[in-house]
Amino acid sequence: MKEFTGLVFKMDTKENYKALLKEFSDYIILDQIESLINWDFETYMPPEGVMQRSKQLSMIAALIHEKITNPKVGELLKKIKEDLESLGEIEKRNIFLIERKYNQKVKIPIELAGELAKQKAISTQTWKKAKKEKNYALFKPEFDKLLELSKKKANYIDPNKEPFDVLMDEFEPNMTSIMVTRIFDELKKGLIPIIKKCTNSPNQPDSSLLKRNCPIDMQRKISEDISQLVNYDLERGRIDETEHPFTTGYYDDVRITTHYFENDFSDSFYTVLHEAGHALYEQNLSREYMYQPIGWFSSYGIHESQSRFIENIIGRSREFWEFYKPKFDEITQGKFSDIDLDSLIHVVNEVKPSKIRITADEVTYGLHIIIRFEIERDLLAGKITTEELPEVWNAKYKDYLGVVIEDDAEGVMQDTHWPSGLFGYFPSYALGNCYGAQMLAKMVEDIPNFKELVRNGDLKPIINWMTEKVHKASNLYDPPDLIKRITGEEINVKYFIQYLEEKYSKIYGL
Ligand code: ZN
Numbered sequence: 478m479k480e481f482t483g484l485v486f487k488m489d490t491k492e493n494y495k496a497l498l499k500e501f502s503d504y505i506i507l508d509q510i511e512s513l514i515n516w517d518f519e520t521y522m523p524p525e526g527v528m529q530r531s532k533q534l535s536m537i538a539a540l541i542h543e544k545i546t547n548p549k550v551g552e553l554l555k556k557i558k559e560d561l562e563s564l565g566e567i568e569k570r571n572i573f574l575i576e577r578k579y580n581q582k583v584k585i586p587i588e589l590a591g592e593l594a595k596q597k598a599i600s601t602q603t604w605k606k607a608k609k610e611k612n613y614a615l616f617k618p619e620f621d622k623l624l625e626l627s628k629k630k631a632n633y634i635d636p637n638k639e640p641f642d643v644l645m646d647e648f649e650p651n652m653t654s655i656m657v658t659r660i661f662d663e664l665k666k667g668l669i670p671i672i673k674k675c676t677n678s679p680n681q682p683d684s685s686l687l688k689r690n691c692p693i694d695m696q697r698k699i700s701e702d703i704s705q706l707v708n709y710d711l712e713r714g715r716i717d718e719t720e721h722p723f724t725t726g727y728y729d730d731v732r733i734t735t736h737y738f739e740n741d742f743s744d745s746f747y748t749v750l751h752e753a754g755h756a757l758y759e760q761n762l763s764r765e766y767m768y769q770p771i772g773w774f775s776s777y778g779i780h781e782s783q784s785r786f787i788e789n790i791i792g793r794s795r796e797f798w799e800f801y802k803p804k805f806d807e808i809t810q811g812k813f814s815d816i817d818l819d820s821l822i823h824v825v826n827e828v829k830p831s832k833i834r835i836t837a838d839e840v841t842y843g844l845h846i847i848i849r850f851e852i853e854r855d856l857l858a859g860k861i862t863t864e865e866l867p868e869v870w871n872a873k874y875k876d877y878l879g880v881v882i883e884d885d886a887e888g889v890m891q892d893t894h895w896p897s898g899l900f901g902y903f904p905s906y907a908l909g910n911c912y913g914a915q916m917l918a919k920m921v922e923d924i925p926n927f928k929e930l931v932r933n934g935d936l937k938p939i940i941n942w943m944t945e946k947v948h949k950a951s952n953l954y955d956p957p958d959l960i961k962r963i964t965g966e967e968i969n970v971k972y973f974i975q976y977l978e979e980k981y982s983k984i985y986g987l
Contacts, residue, residue, distance in 0.1 A: 490556070493553050493556050493557050494557055494564065497554065500547065501770055502768035503544055504545050505768050507537060507544055509726070509730075512725045514534060515534070515725065516717075516726075516732055518530050519723070520717045520719055542590070545578055546583045554576050558572070570770075570771055570952075571770045574771065574773075575770055581647060584633045585634065586633065589633065592626055593623075593626045597896075599622075600622070600898070601893070601896045603619045604893075608886045608890045611884040611886040613889060613890060624857075624863065627640070627857075631644050631857075639653070640857045641654045641853065641854050641858065641901055644857070644900045645900075648777040648778070648902050648905050649901075649904060649908065649956060651956065651957050657850060657908075660908070660911065661843075661904075663970045664974075665843075667971075668844055669877065671840055671974075672830060672841055672844075674987050675840065676828060676829070676830065682823035683820060683824060684827060686820060687741050687742070687743045689740070690740060690812070691739065695810070696737045699749075699805070700735060702804065703749055703753075703801070706801075707791070707940065710760055713729045713730060713760055714731045715733075716732075716733055716734070716735060718736060720736060723752070724752045726759060727762060729760075731756045731759040731760050735749050747793075750791070751787065752784065754786055757787070757943070761944040761948035766951050771951055773951060773952040774952060775950065775951070775959050776905065777902065778909050778912060778956055779912060779959060780905075781906055781912075782909040782910070782911075782912035782913040782916065785913050786913040786916065786943070789913075790913060793826050794980075795983075796928050798825075799818065799932050800931065800933060823984055826839070828981065828985075829841070830844075830880050832880050843907045844877045846906050846907035847877065848873045849892070852866070853895075870888050874888070911968055911969075911970055911972070914973035914975075914977075915968065915969060915972040916964065918975075919963060920939070920942050924939065946963045947959070950963075
């Protein structure tokens with residue numbers, strides 16, 4: 478009798494599990510619809526379509542929210558968790574992921590969610606105006622409100638954790654500000670001397686080389702060529718043009734965008750490689766997990782490791798250009814053919830401390846992120862105030878990068894992240910660099926002829942390695958576990974620093 482009841486119970490759990498996955502797959506489909514109309518909004522929508530589109534977007538956002546916060550999801554989770562041990566490891570991971578997402582959404586009172594959404598819109602709007610007028614005082618009151626609401630949100634999700642950690646959990650699950658502080662302190666210590674050596678070197682690149690005219694039609698051809706070279710599948714993707722480049726979609730419909738500048742081909746060149754790196758991750762997720770929580774990427778940091786691997790580790794390497802320069806000269810009809818390989822490699826790897834994060838080079842980039850992380854961590858912990866923000870920002874830029882910030886538009890109001898309430902997001906960018914170099918060290922053990930493959934333009938074995946280790950793991954593991962599984966150790970900054978030291982001492986002749 479007992480056994481029989483047990484059996485019935487188990488059947489129920491399986492049924493409940495199936496019902497829960499069905500709810501989640503609906504949620505994913507809605508999410509994909511939202512991504513697609515967002516993509517259209519950024520690419521081809523006629524300007525007058527804005528009002529219609531905003532209605533569509535707000536309805537789809539409400540449907541998505543309803544789907545994941547549906548009480549049915551809570552009930553199913555509760556029932557399944559009473560008999561969790563009857564499920565396998567993969568099923569347990571799915572349950573864990575749904576519960577995490579559910580908690581992140583359902584614990585926030587609906588009024589707070591509404592207030593937050595409204596305040597995000599207001600502070601973004603105010604930020605645009607304040608940035609234009611270089612007037613931080615205009616932005617500050619709205620930013621204060623947004624910050625308070627974000628802290629409140631974090632407190633609802635988990636009152637026992639630091640607000641920063643709760644908010645970062647959405648982007649870099651299972652990382653804490655203590656861990657990031659330790660990682661970034663070490664990163665900072667490694668980066669600063671490399672930057673000093675490069676900037677003090679008498680051997681500087683000729684940046685005018687990149688400013689030569691390169692017609693957009695030629696650049697479009699290059700985009701198609703290099704994206705295919707790195708194995709981005711254009712039968713399941715496409716390249717369009719937007720103000721700010723991005724990647725969207727997953728599995729069989731993964732689209733990237735770029736922005737062409739006639740007088741700097743390298744901008745779009747590296748944007749396309751970057752976004753193609755993101756796209757590879759999405760196209761190569763494990764197909765059997767599609768529409769399940771595990772059929773997703775692990776974190777924003779892991780995503781960034783993939784884009785930066787393709788953009789920087791492959792695309793800015795000497796071996797890459799040894800292979801690609803003849804093809805490049807052919808497409809650009811000799812416009813750059815007088816530039817020798819050394820000069821070209823030097824100029825696409827120029828190390829130059831600057832005020833602006835998004836145009837920063839591979840070496841200084843990390844410091845831009847560290848500055849933001851340190852400030853945001855202390856801001857959310859109440860250790861600094863929004864009043865002190867510009868002063869703290871400028872002091873850190875002077876201190877870490879040796880750069881003098883002249884006004885708050887190029888300083889504290891530079892990025893869209895804070896005005897739009899994206900707190901806890903910044904660390905992912907720099908963690909991506911560290912993850913990528915650590916993966917490279919392991920990859921080279923497995924593929925000793927790595928450089929030769931790049932030199933021959935044969936990237937397939939390299940991408941296959943990434944697919945097996947990273948893409949196919951999809952969302953089976955949070956980043957700390959994934960890195961350990963792939964490389965045999967926890968995140969370790971030394972690989973990125975070693976990679977930079979080796980690469981830049983050659984380029985700068987240090
Ligand atoms: Zn990216």
